[in-house]
Amino acid sequence: MKLVQVAGYLGSGKTTLILSLVKELATRGRKVAVLVNDVGEVPVDGQVMEKYGLTVKDIGGGCICCQVAGNMRATLNNLARNQKPDIVIIEPTGMAVPSAIRDGATIDPKFDSLNHGPTIVLFDTTRAEKFLTYETLERLVNTQLKDADIVALSKTDSASPEKVEYARSGVLKINPKARIVMLATKTGEGVPELAAAALGEGV
Amino acid sequence: MTPRERVVKFLNGEPVDRPPVFSGMGNVIRPVLDKYGIVFSRVHRDPAAMAKAAAGMYKDFGFECAVVPFDLAVEAEAIGSVVNYYDDVDSLLYPTIKEKCVKTIDDIKIPADLSKAGRIPVVCEAIRLLRKELGDEVAIGTYILGPFTLMGQLKELDELLEESFIEPEKTNEMLTMASDVIIKVLKLYHDAGADYLTVREMGATSDVMSPNSFRSLVKPHLQRIHAAIPRPNILHICGNTNYIIKDMHECGANAVSVDHKNCVPESRQKLGDKAIILSGFDPVKVLMQGKPGKIGPAAREMIPGASAVWPGCDIWPEIPGENMRELVGALKE
Numbered sequence: 001m002k003l004v005q006v007a008g009y010l011g012s013g014k015t016t017l018i019l020s021l022v023k024e025l026a027t028r029g030r031k032v033a034v035l036v037n038d039v040g041e042v043p044v045d046g047q048v049m050e051k052y053g054l055t056v057k058d059i060g061g062g063c064i065c066c067q068v069a070g071n072m073r074a075t076l077n078n079l080a081r082n083q084k085p086d087i088v089i090i091e092p093t094g095m096a097v098p099s100a101i102r103d104g105a106t107i108d109p110k111f112d113s114l115n116h117g118p119t120i121v122l123f124d125t126t127r128a129e130k131f132l133t134y135e136t137l138e139r140l141v142n143t144q145l146k147d148a149d150i151v152a153l154s155k156t157d158s159a160s161p162e163k164v165e166y167a168r169s170g171v172l173k174i175n176p177k178a179r180i181v182m183l184a185t186k187t188g189e190g191v192p193e194l195a196a197a198a199l200g201e202g203v
Numbered sequence: 204m205t206p207r208e209r210v211v212k213f214l215n216g217e218p219v220d221r222p223p224v225f226s227g228m229g230n231v232i233r234p235v236l237d238k239y240g241i242v243f244s245r246v247h248r249d250p251a252a253m254a255k256a257a258a259g260m261y262k263d264f265g266f267e268c269a270v271v272p273f274d275l276a277v278e279a280e281a282i283g284s285v286v287n288y289y290d291d292v293d294s295l296l297y298p299t300i301k302e303k304c305v306k307t308i309d310d311i312k313i314p315a316d317l318s319k320a321g322r323i324p325v326v327c328e329a330i331r332l333l334r335k336e337l338g339d340e341v342a343i344g345t346y347i348l349g350p351f352t353l354m355g356q357l358k359e360l361d362e363l364l365e366e367s368f369i370e371p372e373k374t375n376e377m378l379t380m381a382s383d384v385i386i387k388v389l390k391l392y393h394d395a396g397a398d399y400l401t402v403r404e405m406g407a408t409s410d411v412m413s414p415n416s417f418r419s420l421v422k423p424h425l426q427r428i429h430a431a432i433p434r435p436n437i438l439h440i441c442g443n444t445n446y447i448i449k450d451m452h453e454c455g456a457n458a459v460s461v462d463h464k465n466c467v468p469e470s471r472q473k474l475g476d477k478a479i480i481l482s483g484f485d486p487v488k489v490l491m492q493g494k495p496g497k498i499g500p501a502a503r504e505m506i507p508g509a510s511a512v513w514p515g516c517d518i519w520p521e522i523p524g525e526n527m528r529e530l531v532g533a534l535k536e
Contacts, residue, residue, distance in 0.1 A: 010361040042363070058287065058299065065405050065441065066486060066516035067229070067275060067297040074294045074521075094361035097410045097442075104487070136368040140361070140411040 002087045002115045004104055004198045007144055008122030009131065010094035013154040015183045017122065017194070024195040025087060026052040033085040035075055037060045037093045055083045059090075066203055069104030080111035087117070087198060095140065100102035118197050121148035121159055122183070125159040128167035145174045150181055150197055157184035206267035211398055213511065214435035216479060218431045222511035224534040227344050227437050227460060227481070229275075229399030229517035230380030233295070234524040235259035243295045243520060244288045250328035258333055261341045264524070265531045269337060270344040271329045272322070273517075274298045275403075278347060278388055281321030282371040283312060295520055303499050305358040308377050317387050334396035345397040347389055349404025349438075350381040350424045351412075357381075357530035360406055367420055374420065386431045393433040400426060400436040402456070405407025408442035417447050417525045422454060423501035429455035437481065441516065445469050452478055462515030463488075463505065472510035480508065483515020490514070490522045490530060498526050 006014050006021075015036075022032050033055040057071045057079070072090070079085055092101050098119045107114040120174060121129065121144050131141045151171050156164050168180055179197075183190035204212075209223045236243055239255045246252045257269040276286045276298050283304035288417075289296040306310050314320035318327065326345065333343050348356065354363055354377055367374035389400050407421045423516045429436060438451055439460035451459045458479035461470060467482040474480065484504040489501045505512045513536060 010359050058301065065275070065518060068299070069487065070517075070521075071296045071299065071518040073519075074296055078294055082275045093366075094359065095355070095406065095411055097408075100410070104490070130365070134365070135413060136364050136416045139413040139416070140364065141408070145412050 001076075001085060001089065001106065001112045002117045002198070002200075003076075003102075004087060004117040004157060005090045005092070005098055005101055005119045007092055007096060007101070007119065007147075008094065008136075008154075009099045009141070009144070012122035012124040013183070013185060014091050017120075017152065017154070017183065017191070018091055018166075020185050020188070020191045021089060021092065021195055021198065022052050022054055023196065024191055026054075028195065028199070030086040030199070031084070033057065033079050033083055033088045034091065035088060036091045037073065041090055046167065055079065055085065070099075072101070072104060073106055074115070076105060077111055078108050080107055084112070084158050089198075097143055102147075117200065118149040119147055119196070120150045120152055120194060121145055122152050122154045123167060123171055124155055125153050125164050125167040126155045128159070128163055132167075132170040142174055145171055145178065148175060150194070151175065151178045152181045152183040152190060152194060154183045154185075156189070157183045157186055206261070206337055207339050207342040208400060210267060210344075211435060212443065214399055214437070214479065215479070216457070220273050221535070223267045223342075224513075224516050225266065225342065226270060226345070226518070226529050227346055227399065227439065228270065228403065228514060229273045229346075229512065230266065230270055231256045231273050232260070232264075232518065232520050232522055232527055235263055236520065238263065244290050244292070244298075247272060247288065247298055248322060248325060248331060250325045253325065253329035253397055254332035255318070256338060257329070258336050258341075259535055261337065264527050265535075268342050268344050269333050269334070270346070272345070274415055275348060276300055276356060277322050277326060278353055278384060281314060281317060281323050282357060284357055292439070300356050302360050305354075311357070311377065311380050312389045313380060313384060317384065318391050321389060323388060330392060330395040330397050342353055342398045343396055344399050344401065345389075345392045346401040346403055347385050347392075349402050349407065350378045350385060350428070351421050352404050352406035353381045353385065354378060355406045364412070364416075369414070371420075378420070378424045381529065384429050387430055389432045389436075395421050398435075401439055401460070402432075402436065405439070405441040408440055409443040409444055409446040414446045414450070418450055424449050425454040436441070439481075439483075445473065448473050458510070460515070461512070467505065468508035479510045482506070482509030482512050484512060486514040486516050486518050486522075491519050493526060495525060495529060498529040499536075502530055502533055
């Protein structure tokens with residue numbers, strides 16, 4: 001079972017990307033499950049779940065304290081035992097530390113083994129200035145970006161080319177090793193690339 | 204010296220025969236639940252079961268405390284957030300907030316009488332039952348979320364952080380409201396019989412909040428809380444907290460508690476000899492994934508610089524009973 005994390009600040013487009021990824025991965029024949037911080041907030045209707053064989057589980061909101069990490073492990077074990085997905089996508093809260101989620105995710109070897117796929121962190125280009133200049137957000141944004149394997153610059157179709165470039169250079173200053181993917185889920189730009197990365201192709 | 208005397212004297216900085224082996228956070232494990240026929244998803248709403256489960260950690264495993272509640276949603280639920288208890292799920296899961304009740308400050312409706320709100324009376328009754336069952340022998344502990352973390356159970360924390368930059372006065376007002384609730388609820392828990400109180404401000408970890416933001420946004424509220432609540436009390440924050448360890452100490456709690464990501468010898472250097480520092484071991488790596496014979500040594504690694512070692516977070520209930528026994532035995536040595 002492979003674990004892919006889609007992290008990022010509130011409103012950066014995590015849920016929209018996850019739904020696009022689920023569809024893309026399903027068309028490539030993969031069975032996907034999603035762990036979210038709050039099922040109630042995910043606009044997944046029954047038809048989408050049925051069509052794509054999607055399982056959605058709640059791991060609870062808040063910071064990744066031991067209780068949430070424990071719930072996540074219990075849910076991963078349940079998925080491995082019952083649904084047996086190929087890929088599990090985790091969408092933590094906007095305040096989560098991606099490395100803490102990664103460290104907290106384990107699975108009982110009697111059910112399956114867990115492979116860690118990429119940590120994808122979304123960065124909203126339309127609000128780049130805020131994220132790169134507000135002192136109160138500095139620590140959170142830096143921590144999330146530093147933990148990213150891939151930074152998906154989101155909403156590039158709604159931001160000017162200058163803003164997108166400002167976001168790209170700002171992100172690379174914080175994490176020079178991150179792979180940058182331009183993402184515009186309305187047009188689908190970036191989704192196939194991220195799906196391939198989730199599958200371990202072309203990384 | 205009884206375990207209760209040991210815990211209370213230790214936290215008050217008085218001489219003790221050895222550091223206590225206890226926790227200020229949630230700790231209940233499956234062997235105790237099974238022994239007393241308690242279903243985890245229901246224990247949070249049943250004071251008798253809650254007390255029985257907490258007492259079992261002392262009676263069956265020699266842990267020198269009885270701590271209630273077991274989840275992190277009690278106060279938020281009392282204010283209006285909706286909790287999922289996972290009644291229909293086979294595996295053991297902690298209750299979580301499924302619906303947050305606050306978008307703007309106008310949405311915050313604090314109940315006039317918190318002693319009757321949500322499950323606060325359940326926790327109070329569990330504390331009274333624990334005192335009745337354990338007498339003066341065992342220290343009864345309880346905990347509450349700090350103002351910033353509690354607000355995160357009422358509204359999205361990242362929104363709060365963002366708003367704190369744009370409208371600091373409003374954020375401050377919200378945290379004041381949360382602090383008022385914390386002070387009132389901890390007084391209720393103390394009046395019911397709790398011996399020591401832990402304030403858990405894990406949302407304000409240095410991993411996501413800058414030291415400057417902690418100082419301007421959170422610290423003044425924690426100082427007000429620790430000045431107002433009964434003693435002894437503890438302030439716990441997770442992560443690498445050495446960035447703010449002096450600020451934590453200045454919040455005025457009897458003791459500061461940190462987790463395994465924090466370098467305790469460095470904390471000791473910064474705080475001096477007199478500060479009571481509770482060094483938290485990783486309950487997952489040590490207790491859940493640790494193999495027999497390795498639990499004691501792993502916990503003892505956290506001793507340098509510490510006044511005492513305790514779990515740096517809640518103990519996941521699925522840990523093996525023998526691991527808990529080994530931990531308690533090793534730390535008592």
